[in-house]
Amino acid sequence: EALLDDRKVMTKSSSVDLVTQTDQKVEQLIIQSVKEKFPTHRFIGEESVAAGEPCILTDDPTWIVDPIDGTTNFVHAGCRAVTWYSAVRSLLPQMEFGVVFSCLEDKMFTARRGSGAFCNGEPLQVSGQKDIQRSIIATEFGSNRDPEVVDKMFSSLRNVLCIPVHGMRGAGTAAINMCLVASGCVEAYYEIGMHVWDLAASSLIVSEAGGVLMDVEGGAADLMSRRIVAANNRTIAERIVKEIHPFAPPRDDAPPLQQ
Numbered sequence: 174e175a176l177l178d179d180r181k182v183m184t185k186s187s188s189v190d191l192v193t194q195t196d197q198k199v200e201q202l203i204i205q206s207v208k209e210k211f212p213t214h215r216f217i218g219e220e221s222v223a224a225g226e227p228c229i230l231t232d233d234p235t236w237i238v239d240p241i242d243g244t245t246n247f248v249h250a251g252c253r254a255v256t257w258y259s260a261v262r263s264l265l266p267q268m269e270f271g272v273v274f275s276c277l278e279d280k281m282f283t284a285r286r287g288s289g290a291f292c293n294g295e296p297l298q299v300s301g302q303k304d305i306q307r308s309i310i311a312t313e314f315g316s317n318r319d320p321e322v323v324d325k326m327f328s329s330l331r332n333v334l335c336i337p338v339h340g341m342r343g344a345g346t347a348a349i350n351m352c353l354v355a356s357g358c359v360e361a362y363y364e365i366g367m368h369v370w371d372l373a374a375s376s377l378i379v380s381e382a383g384g385v386l387m388d389v390e391g392g393a394a395d396l397m398s399r400r401i402v403a404a405n406n407r408t409i410a411e412r413i414v415k416e417i418h419p420f421a422p423p424r425d426d427a428p429p430l431q432q
């Protein structure tokens with residue numbers, strides 16, 4: 174409880190969707206320092222959106238910021254990851270670079286479109302495993318405790334586990350789960366319910382490390398849809414898609430509900 178007090182924990186969409194003053198301060202720090210260099214660029218920041226800012230990509234260069242990914246870990250045990258990235262939108266949003274910093278491990282994951290993915294400067298490569306039965310799969314349960322949604326998540330978890338796979342893991346942060354895919358430590362990560370700022374930077378890191386991104390129903394990945402399968406290859410991604418019980422949370426870029 175002392176920890177919770179120290180970190181000034183507040184809640185957002187539900188009693189388990191946590192935010193701290195540190196999340197808010199880190200986001201302000203990142204946005205202010207980028208603005209000083211690039212005054213015309215736009216931002217989509219997790220805590221700014223929570224405060225009512227729009228979550229829309231335009232044709233302008235846009236930085237997508239998740240100040241602390243894994244706030245629940247941070248509240249309970251210390252820091253986890255800080256993530257931000259820049260997207261330049263033409264006809265389709267095109268990510269230019271992604272950065273994820275894992276402060277617990279002092280690892281800086283980076284990727285630039287067309288130039289590969291790196292961890293502390295060392296090139297990253299996804300796992301070469303093609304057999305799902307020799308794979309480790311990562312997932313998370315997010316912050317929705319609606320029993321119907323939880324039933325669907327458990328049904329997917331059960332199906333994937335019983336393929337059977339070697340194991341299932343969850344780092345408590347989407348960004349780090351995706352970096353684990355990019356590093357070849359796990360074969361895939363899937364989740365429904367996280368947000369564009371959880372995935373933006375690490376999605377480029379996964380694809381630049383040779384991985385694939387897919388929607389949970391098998392179509393093209395859509396970072397605003399709050400659904401993702403990130404895998405080392407298409408065979409593994411498509412096998413996971415077969416086992417997922419899909420549902421569609423409200424999109425990140427949906428217009429706000431009228432009061």
Ligand SMILES: O=P(O)(O)O[C@H]1[C@H](O)[C@@H](O)[C@H](O)[C@@H](O)[C@@H]1O
Binds near residue numbers: 219239241345371
């Ligand atoms: O810690 P935050 O930035 O809120 O992100 C987490 C998200 O809230 C959860 O729903 C997901 O399950 C985690 O994987 C995210 O990393």
Ligand SMILES: [Mg+2]
Binds near residue numbers: 239241242243370
């Ligand atoms: Mg996050």
Ligand SMILES: [Mg+2]
Binds near residue numbers: 241
């Ligand atoms: Mg966050």
